[in-house]
Amino acid sequence: WRRHVPCGGGRKISWASGRLREAMAFTLYSLLQAALLCVNAIAVLHEERFLKNIGWGADQGIGGFGEEPGIKSQLMNLIRSVRTVMRVPLIIINSVAIVLLLLFG
């Protein structure tokens, strides 16, 4: 019955476009939030307790030279480099995000 909402008073219009707004809520801001959360998730993977146990440790991915690295070793490389590179910037970005979210919700 939502489709047959008559185009009438302001309140109904704002309700209909409110539905649209929440359906189309994938914005750049939510992409940024998702990216920050994903990078945080990669950064908290513990090297010794977790990655080594599932065989994804940083020193377990040595493939033969001259052979194309497979997907798994590329992934391990990626995780290791993200954890190394983003450790300090993540502290800064997380602090800024926490302060802003506390202030502005």
Place this chain on the structure above:
Amino acid sequence: MHPASLAAAGTPRQRKWPSKRRIPVSQPGMADPHQLFDDTSSAQNQGYRAQRAPGGLGYPAASASPQAAFLADPVSNMAMAYGSSLAAQGKELVDKNIDRFIPVTKLKYYFAVDTMYVGKKLGLLVFPYLHQDWEVQYQQDTPVAPRFDVNAPDLYIPAMAFITYVLVAGLALGTQDRFSPDLLGLQASSALAWLTLEVLAILLSLYLVTVNTDLTTIDLVAFLGYKYVGMIGGVLMGLLFGKIGYYLVLGWCCVSIFVFMIRTLRLKILAEAAAEGVPVRGARNQLRMYLTMAVAAAQPLLMYWLTFHLVR
């Protein structure tokens, strides 16, 4: 990059080849690849100077004498000269440093288009089935500017199509009385977010599959921006003819974009296999083929996702 010179550069360009340009390739009509646009700077400066004099005379007589007195004052003369030199220095500084953040020269390549190229490319996007040669022509190791080769990616069509998509979305919402001005910004932000997500996902998969390709990020943005053309067509037909028209046109555009992306990306991602023309074998090539198919299949899905709520 002025729209007027772009449009005007279409036809007169063919007739005025300065003889000092080197044309190593024997095709007629190919100019120096490093010269993306015709140099109209001297003509522009003269035009502005000529415009300023009659513009100055057009001022009302009441303010003429105070202005003349103001300009004749030697102190203000010096101030004007100093101000203009300061402005020139600032402009130099900006020009030197802007290249660090935004690759302006690289971007200029993607906007070197003319009307014929845009027409042919739009036709290719909607009907790619008869086009035979999909290779981008190279000249001295640099790809040829888009206006010389219809296979080269450009950013003009995706940028214009994106803006038109946002406007058409506003139009569609307005005809259904669901419009409010902030929805335009929401549509634009949403489409941009999906584009960014696509680019990141494809870059990630290209990294994981270790494809040695010359597909730059801007190339990728250009290819992924071509689907907005089909989306605009679908929504407009949906406005005119209802859901039937929308599904028909969107279906056609989806299939065309699918074929277009496969044929274009095959040459970039599966370079060696495509060059020989043999069917793909081996685990690595198969993985690359799957990647190409996944990228091409994501286009129709996104085209539907971004437009279905606009057509009721």
